[in-house]
Structure formats: structure tokens, C-alpha cells
Amino acid sequence: MYNAEQSSLSRSEIRKNIRNARRNLSNLEQEQAAKKININFFQHKKLPNNARIGLYLSNDGELDTSILIQSLNKKRHQVFLPVIHPFNGTTLLFQRYENNSPMTQNRYAILEPQLNCSHICPLYELDYLLMPLVAFDKEGNRLGMGGGYYDKTLARYYREQMKKPELIGLAHDCQQVEKLPIQAWDVPLQQIITPSKFYQW
Numbered sequence: 001m002y003n004a005e006q007s008s009l010s011r012s013e014i015r016k017n018i019r020n021a022r023r024n025l026s027n028l029e030q031e032q033a034a035k036k037i038n039i040n041f042f043q044h045k046k047l048p049n050n051a052r053i054g055l056y057l058s059n060d061g062e063l064d065t066s067i068l069i070q071s072l073n074k075k076r077h078q079v080f081l082p083v084i085h086p087f088n089g090t091t092l093l094f095q096r097y098e099n100n101s102p103m104t105q106n107r108y109a110i111l112e113p114q115l116n117c118s119h120i121c122p123l124y125e126l127d128y129l130l131m132p133l134v135a136f137d138k139e140g141n142r143l144g145m146g147g148g149y150y151d152k153t154l155a156r157y158y159r160e161q162m163k164k165p166e167l168i169g170l171a172h173d174c175q176q177v178e179k180l181p182i183q184a185w186d187v188p189l190q191q192i193i194t195p196s197k198f199y200q201w
């Protein structure tokens with residue numbers, strides 16, 4: 001766990017430190033983490049047939065989701081990836097992703113499916129949303145990349161206490177901190193899966 005005096009660090013300092021830590025993981029560590037998260041996920045989550053799962057394509061040292069995505073596809077579940085909303089530019093849409101989906105780079109050079117409205121799934125029709133994060137704490141609070149995309153996308157979900165999707169964070173173990181300084185709009189996670197642990201609140 002990150003050791004410095006977390007409570008005295010600002011959100012942006014924590015973001016910088018943990019982004020560095022995860023970028024410094026070796027290729028081998030990333031590969032092993034990707035395999036372990038795949039095993040850990042199916043050990044703890046019993047999915048209904050043809051489940052709909054929001055995921056992400058890894059960037060900036062994030063936990064590599066490629067093996068998990070392949071497994072989900074093989075098991076005939078449906079994977080959806082975030083697309084930055086073309087009009088408001090501040091929230092995310094979730095679009096179906098298959099092996100042959102046409103992709104394009106978003107403004108952060110992260111690959112996302114080329115917008116096709118007929119392949120978009122409304123948030124509340126996803127069964128699970130597996131979210132990227134920069135840091136998480138012992139209470140399930142999440143710190144992201146700082147764009148506020150997930151928080152804004154989930155604001156209504158949180159306000160109206162929707163039952164779906166289940167919010168699950170994916171992270172390396174080194175992304176855990178003691179306590180995050182939280183903001184009013186932060187949507188806490190219900191579960192976090194790391195290569196070695198399963199947390200639930």
C-alpha cells in the first residue's frame with residue numbers, strides 16, 4: 001500500500017504518485033496481473049447467461065483487461081466500452097465491443113468503438129460496470145483520472161439509487177491507499193477486484 005501520509009496529500013498529488021507506481025510495473029507484472037484478475041473475477045462473480053458488462057481498454061499502466069475481455073466474449077457475455085459523449089463531451093456512453101468492432105482514438109489517445117448509436121447500451125441495462133481507477137481506499141472510495149467522466153455518468157444512478165449496474169473497480173494492489181480525500185460527487189464502489197483480493201462494501 002502507498003505509504004506516505006495520505007491524509008495530507010491532495011487528490012492531484014495522490015493521482016500523480018499512484019499513476020507513477022502503476023506505470024512502473026513491469027510487463028511481466030502486468031501480464032500476471034491480467035491473468036490473475038481473470039481468475040479472481042470469475043471466482044467471485046457468478047454471471048447470468050449473456051450478461052452485459054461495461055469495461056475499459058487499459059491505458060497508463062491500468063490493470064490490463066484484455067484477457068478478461070477475451071474470456072467474457074468466449075463465454076458469450078456482451079462487453080461494452082466507454083465512448084466519450086460526442087455532444088456533451090463530459091459523460092460516457094457504453095458501446096458494444098467485439099473482436100472486429102471498428103475503433104478510433106479518443107482525445108486521450110485511448111481506443112474506443114467508433115460511435116454507432118444502435119450498439120449503445122443504456123447504463124441501467126448493464127449488469128456490471130467494471131471501472132478503471134487511479135486509487136481506492138479502505139471504504140471503497142474511488143479516485144479517477146480527474147476528468148470526472150465516470151462520476152458525471154453515474155450521478156443520476158447514484159441520486160436515484162438504481163439497482164443496476166453493479167459498480168466494480170479493477171485495480172492493481174499498489175493502487176490502494178489508506179484514505180482518500182473525497183468530494184460530494186464521488187460515487188463509491190460496491191466492490192473492488194485486484195489480482196490478489198476481492199473487497200466488498
Ligand SMILES: Nc1nc2c(c(=O)[nH]1)N(C=O)[C@@H](CNc1ccc(C(=O)N[C@@H](CCC(=O)O)C(=O)O)cc1)CN2
Pocket residue numbers: 056057058059062082084092108110132133144145146147148149150
Ligand atoms: N482506460 C480508460 N479509459 C477511459 C477512462 C479511464 O480512466 N481509463 N476514463 C475515465 O474517466 C475516460 C477518459 N478519461 C481520461 C481522463 C484524463 C486522461 C489523461 O491522460 N489526462 C492527461 C492529460 C490529457 C490532456 O488533457 O491532454 C493527464 O492527466 O496526464 C485520460 C483519460 C474514458 N475512458
Ligand SMILES: Nc1ncnc2c1ncn2[C@@H]1O[C@H](COP(=O)(O)OP(=O)(O)OP(=O)(O)O)[C@@H](O)[C@H]1O
Pocket residue numbers: 142143144145146147148149150151152155183185186
Ligand atoms: N456529478 C457531477 N456533477 C458536476 N460536476 C462533476 C460531477 N462529478 C464530477 N464533476 C466535476 O468533474 C471534475 C473531476 O472530478 P474528479 O476529480 O472526481 O474526477 P475523477 O473521479 O478522478 O475522474 P473519472 O471519473 O473521469 O475517472 C471535478 O472538478 C468536478 O467539478
